[in-house]
Amino acid sequence: MTEQYRVFEAELTGTEKGNPYTDVWLKAAFQNDAEKIEVNGFYCGNGIYKIRFMPAKPGVWNAVTRSNDPLLNNMELLCECVAAGEGNHGRVLRKNEVLGKDGFSGEDSFHFMYEDGTKFQPFGTTCYAWINQEEEIQEQTLETLKNSCFNKVRMCIFPKYYTYNTKNPLNYAFEGNEADGFDLTRFYPPFWENLEKRIRQLDALGIEADIILLHPYDRWGFSKMSRETDVFYLKYTVDRLCHFKNVWWSLANEFDLLTWKSIEDWELYARVIMRRDCYGHLRSIHNCFKMYDHSRPWITHASIQRIDIYKTSEAVTEWREQYHKPIVVDECAYEGNINLGWGNITGEEMTRRFWEGCIRGGYLSHGEVYVQHEKIWWAHGGRLHGASYPRIAFLKEIMDDVPHKAAPLKLTPENRKENWDVPCLCREDDNSFFLYYFGFSQPSFRIFKLPEGHKYKIELIDTWNMTIQKLPGTYVGEIRVELPQKQYMAVRIKKV
Amino acid sequence: MTEQYRVFEAELTGTEKGNPYTDVWLKAAFQNDAEKIEVNGFYCGNGIYKIRFMPAKPGVWNAVTRSNDPLLNNMELLCECVAAGEGNHGRVLRKNEVLGKDGFSGEDSFHFMYEDGTKFQPFGTTCYAWINQEEEIQEQTLETLKNSCFNKVRMCIFPKYYTYNTKNPLNYAFEGNEADGFDLTRFYPPFWENLEKRIRQLDALGIEADIILLHPYDRWGFSKMSRETDVFYLKYTVDRLCHFKNVWWSLANEFDLLTWKSIEDWELYARVIMRRDCYGHLRSIHNCFKMYDHSRPWITHASIQRIDIYKTSEAVTEWREQYHKPIVVDECAYEGNINLGWGNITGEEMTRRFWEGCIRGGYLSHGEVYVQHEKIWWAHGGRLHGASYPRIAFLKEIMDDVPHKAAPLKLTPENRKENWDVPCLCREDDNSFFLYYFGFSQPSFRIFKLPEGHKYKIELIDTWNMTIQKLPGTYVGEIRVELPQKQYMAVRIKKV
Numbered sequence: 003m004t005e006q007y008r009v010f011e012a013e014l015t016g017t018e019k020g021n022p023y024t025d026v027w028l029k030a031a032f033q034n035d036a037e038k039i040e041v042n043g044f045y046c047g048n049g050i051y052k053i054r055f056m057p058a059k060p061g062v063w064n065a066v067t068r069s070n071d072p073l074l075n076n077m078e079l080l081c082e083c084v085a086a087g088e089g090n091h092g093r094v095l096r097k098n099e100v101l102g103k104d105g106f107s108g109e110d111s112f113h114f115m116y117e118d119g120t121k122f123q124p125f126g127t128t129c130y131a132w133i134n135q136e137e138e139i140q141e142q143t144l145e146t147l148k149n150s151c152f153n154k155v156r157m158c159i160f161p162k163y164y165t166y167n168t169k170n171p172l173n174y175a176f177e178g179n180e181a182d183g184f185d186l187t188r189f190y191p192p193f194w195e196n197l198e199k200r201i202r203q204l205d206a207l208g209i210e211a212d213i214i215l216l217h218p219y220d221r222w223g224f225s226k227m228s229r230e231t232d233v234f235y236l237k238y239t240v241d242r243l244c245h246f247k248n249v250w251w252s253l254a255n256e257f258d259l260l261t262w263k264s265i266e267d268w269e270l271y272a273r274v275i276m277r278r279d280c281y282g283h284l285r286s287i288h289n290c291f292k293m294y295d296h297s298r299p300w301i302t303h304a305s306i307q308r309i310d311i312y313k314t315s316e317a318v319t320e321w322r323e324q325y326h327k328p329i330v331v332d333e334c335a336y337e338g339n340i341n342l343g344w345g346n347i348t349g350e351e352m353t354r355r356f357w358e359g360c361i362r363g364g365y366l367s368h369g370e371v372y373v374q375h376e377k378i379w380w381a382h383g384g385r386l387h388g389a390s391y392p393r394i395a396f397l398k399e400i401m402d403d404v405p406h407k408a409a410p411l412k413l414t415p416e417n418r419k420e421n422w423d424v425p426c427l428c429r430e431d432d433n434s435f436f437l438y439y440f441g442f443s444q445p446s447f448r449i450f451k452l453p454e455g456h457k458y459k460i461e462l463i464d465t466w467n468m469t470i471q472k473l474p475g476t477y478v479g480e481i482r483v484e485l486p487q488k489q490y491m492a493v494r495i496k497k498v
Numbered sequence: 499m500t501e502q503y504r505v506f507e508a509e510l511t512g513t514e515k516g517n518p519y520t521d522v523w524l525k526a527a528f529q530n531d532a533e534k535i536e537v538n539g540f541y542c543g544n545g546i547y548k549i550r551f552m553p554a555k556p557g558v559w560n561a562v563t564r565s566n567d568p569l570l571n572n573m574e575l576l577c578e579c580v581a582a583g584e585g586n587h588g589r590v591l592r593k594n595e596v597l598g599k600d601g602f603s604g605e606d607s608f609h610f611m612y613e614d615g616t617k618f619q620p621f622g623t624t625c626y627a628w629i630n631q632e633e634e635i636q637e638q639t640l641e642t643l644k645n646s647c648f649n650k651v652r653m654c655i656f657p658k659y660y661t662y663n664t665k666n667p668l669n670y671a672f673e674g675n676e677a678d679g680f681d682l683t684r685f686y687p688p689f690w691e692n693l694e695k696r697i698r699q700l701d702a703l704g705i706e707a708d709i710i711l712l713h714p715y716d717r718w719g720f721s722k723m724s725r726e727t728d729v730f731y732l733k734y735t736v737d738r739l740c741h742f743k744n745v746w747w748s749l750a751n752e753f754d755l756l757t758w759k760s761i762e763d764w765e766l767y768a769r770v771i772m773r774r775d776c777y778g779h780l781r782s783i784h785n786c787f788k789m790y791d792h793s794r795p796w797i798t799h800a801s802i803q804r805i806d807i808y809k810t811s812e813a814v815t816e817w818r819e820q821y822h823k824p825i826v827v828d829e830c831a832y833e834g835n836i837n838l839g840w841g842n843i844t845g846e847e848m849t850r851r852f853w854e855g856c857i858r859g860g861y862l863s864h865g866e867v868y869v870q871h872e873k874i875w876w877a878h879g880g881r882l883h884g885a886s887y888p889r890i891a892f893l894k895e896i897m898d899d900v901p902h903k904a905a906p907l908k909l910t911p912e913n914r915k916e917n918w919d920v921p922c923l924c925r926e927d928d929n930s931f932f933l934y935y936f937g938f939s940q941p942s943f944r945i946f947k948l949p950e951g952h953k954y955k956i957e958l959i960d961t962w963n964m965t966i967q968k969l970p971g972t973y974v975g976e977i978r979v980e981l982p983q984k985q986y987m988a989v990r991i992k993k994v
Contacts, residue, residue, distance in 0.1 A: 311919055313809040339942035339983045343919025346941040348985065373942055423807055423839025445842040446835035446869055487835045489844065 003082050007092040009245045010055040010081040016074040018049040024187050028074050030065040039280050042241040047191035054245035056281060057083035091116030093247045094210055096302055109409045111326050112363050125398050126154035126367030131162040132383030133200050134171030143383030144203055151395035154210040156332060164219040167381040180222060186231045189238060205248040212250040218259040225260060229267060233274050240278040249283050251275055252305060256290035272300040288332055296325045307333035315359030315366060322363060329364040336380055337388040338371030345371035349389025354441055356394055357465055360401055361425040361439045363410045368394055396468040405435050420449055434497040446487040451480045456497050463492035499578050503588040505741045506551040506577040512570040514545040520683050524570050526561040535776050538737040543687035550741035552777060553579035587612030589743045590706055592798055605905045607822050608859050621894050622650035622863030627658040628879030629696050630667030639879030640699055647891035650706040652828060660715040663877040676718060682727045685734055701744040708746040714755040721756060725763055729770050736774040745779050747771055748801060752786035768796040784828055792821045799824035811855030811862060818859060825860040832876055833884040834867030841867035845885025850937055852890055853961055856897055857921040857935045859906045864890055892964040901931050916945055930993040942983040947976045952993050959988040
């Protein structure tokens with residue numbers, strides 16, 4: 003029995019001769035009363051092949067294999083699927099898609115949702131090379147994540163060669179090693195088994211694996227494979243991993259540093275992924291100095307590194323207007339004390355950027371680079387040492403409480419008067435909810451004009467000290483709210 | 499005897515009949531061996547007329563008056579001018595102009611200079627309505643300015659009606675009062691005498707008076723005078739005040755809030771000022787939501803209110819490229835705790851904005867709005883209560899020490915590598931000086947590649963705690979500098 007949204011797996015034995023990775027193809031079309039979904043199997047080494055399938059609907063799914071290897075051809079498969087258990091909400095998709103709305107328009111365009119209709123708001127973090135560290139550190143990373151608020155991790159398949167992260171990995175995706183070179187036609191099964199194990203463990207923690215397929219931080223040659231090898235690698239990766247509900251595809255990290263790849267390459271790779279991934283997992287591509295054209299139809303959400311050093315997540319407003327897609331600021335700089343310019347903001351500034359972005363209807367990812375520790379979270383995983391992560395957890399609680407139909411306040415001549423400087427998330431349809439964020443400003447009081455005909459309760463939120471103070475009584479009309487003349491305050495106003 | 503750059507004044511007695519302000523004109527052309535400069539006299543009430551003249555060169559200047567009043571016509575005037583005394587450097591002009599360079603190009607285009615060639619870097623502050631307060635407060639303001647580092651004050655002629663500043667002024671520029679109305683054809687001499695006294699007192703303190711000629715914060719009607727009355731008022735103001743060397747003309751504060759005035763109006767007013775001001779004092783116009791076209795030839799420097807709430811003085815780089823003129827961010831928001839969005843940044847943030855702007859080759863103005871005090875500096879003057887003003891004084895000392903030919907570092911592929919995130923002021927011609935500012939970043943160390951062939955000394959500057967720590971020894975080549983993992987640090991590197 004397979005639980006809905008979880009992985010059905012059939013193990014088959016086929017040929018070991020030649021190079022099964024390049025020579026053998028294997029497919030199966032799973033069918034219930036209404037639907038037929040074709041998946042690609044893949045080779046696991048030692049003559050073992052696997053077919054995986056993630057049923058999105060309960061019931062009986064039948065399939066017959068097809069292959070150019072007679073040992074694998076014409077096998078009957080049966081997947082009996084039962085309804086999803088508690089906490090299993092399926093894939094994360096664009097909210098519009100889950101709600102059956104077309105295209106990119108309206109507030110729902112900017113958000114995500116589990117496919118069963120459960121709310122999902124990403125609060126990401128970054129551990130690029132965590133699966134390439136010693137076993138003990140990988141376990142520690144999972145333990146840290148378990149105790150954190152993060153529900154998305156950016157992580158690479160290929161090892162990472164970059165300042166503070168120059169060791170060889172435990173395993174490589176391809177057969178071979180640095181000294182003797184790599185066989186780019188054969189994958190190395192232990193690497194993939196570990197990767198899958200980690201994806202499953204993340205899923206058990208409710209964490210999405212935002213898998214970075216290509217990146218430029220390389221000394222082994224994986225960033226400079228030919229177009230054909232890239233496609234070969236992408237097909238294998240998708241065939242093998244797309245059955246995990248918590249997988250997102252990030253085509254590249256800092257794509258524009260891979261200067262030897264063209265836009266045509268990326269567009270081709272996107273088509274390959276779309277063709278092989280029958281589940282339509284989320285797809286993005288992440289920039290360094292210049293943005294990819296996130297309006298391309300294959301891109302489900304904008305995965306952004308801030309380009310301006312000073313105006314970062316505040317630009318969510320403009321990016322929403324530009325792309326009409328969910329905006330995920332996957333790099334708004336990292337908390338830490340590194341020498342390099344992207345990794346030395348304070349915990350306060352990191353927290354501020356999260357708030358600024360979320361109040362504007364965007365999403366952010368965290369990262370941490372404190373050089374005094376041997377393991378640096380952003381690359382190795384391990385432990386968190388910063389000041390922002392508990393505040394991000396606090397923000398997540400606040401955001402979980404935001405009503406479904408809330409959206410960033412639009413500046414009209416009317417509300418511009420008092421509140422032109424403060425972003426606000428609110429429900430304009432019934433005036434039931436307002437959440438203002440004051441950021442680095444330190445007003446000692448503020449005037450609010452509450453919508454007529456309603457009573458409100460007001461809470462002062464100290465986003466840094468993580469306190470919520472309910473003001474006594476209820477409020478109507480134009481009111482003056484005393485504030486503590488401190489940075490990082492928010493005001494939450496709810497209809498009684 | 500008149501000192502060079504100071505005011506020669508001749509008092510004449512003419513008609514008192516009719517309305518001398520509108521009916522009588524009076525001119526005199528001062529002449530030495532090489533030059534002839536025509537000035538307009540003005541009426542002071544009680545049959546008294548004055549002719550003023552600021553000689554820019556020592557020697558004998560002769561003039562004969564001309565007037566439509568026979569009592570004022572054909573009078574001989576003699577101005578004997580002696581060389582400027584200590585501390586008297588004349589007008590502040592664009593550096594290009596002082597150096598005899600044409601147009602707007604090269605680094606000198608972005609700076610000011612006293613006309614005698616002495617360095618002048620504006621560190622402004624804002625006391626819009628200080629001359630309209632009680633005598634005692636005006637004196638207190640001068641005392642505060644005397645003990646501050648500020649060398650430019652933005653100040654209005656017309657009284658100010660705006661939150662926290664709603665009282666009637668002591669005097670008005672025109673005859674009349676609020677109850678009975680104003681006679682917009684007659685000026686009120688005591689107002690102008692006081693204004694002149696204050697301008698002279700500022701000059702004695704080495705402070706430029708950035709005079710705001712029109713502004714929208716009004717309940718008396720001075721912002722809604724006809725075009726003809728505006729011109730009448732501007733002519734009188736310029737005829738009377740242009741002889742003071744420390745006068746700058748700010749056509750308007752937040753010109754775009756005076757929605758009933760057109761661009762044609764402003765352009766006309768600029769022409770009127772240029773025609774009447776024979777000394778070519780600095781001219782600007784200041785915005786609220788939308789920038790005036792600062793590339794207009796009559797504008798000597800951009801007087802900017804930041805439009806973006808988040809990226810403020812960092813935009814100096816772009817504004818320099820856009821206008822090729824001195825960039826003065828006269829409002830980058832104010833330090834304080836006011837309810838309104840432009841007036842509640844911290845002392846730290848104000849100081850940071852000053853540094854960010856100065857390191858980029860721009861200039862800033864300060865302002866302070868702490869509501870718990872009866873007198874609020876930005877409007878009334880009085881006393882300073884904030885945390886930024888001593889730090890701005892410290893910055894001024896640092897900037898005074900910057901060598902003449904220093905300019906903002908241009909990002910090239912070479913220096914982009916290590917230092918893309920940090921603005922730097924440096925002398926690229928001889929590699930003798932570098933001043934890096936780290937702003938809100940908190941790196942624990944930094945790599946610098948010092949230019950080859952030179953030895954350097956290095957100083958760590960804590961811009962908030964106002965300390966300068968010289969690192970032991972001298973440095974060559976690629977070096978690692980330990981930093982204290984704190985915000986608001988700068989590094990100064992000087993050739994030994």
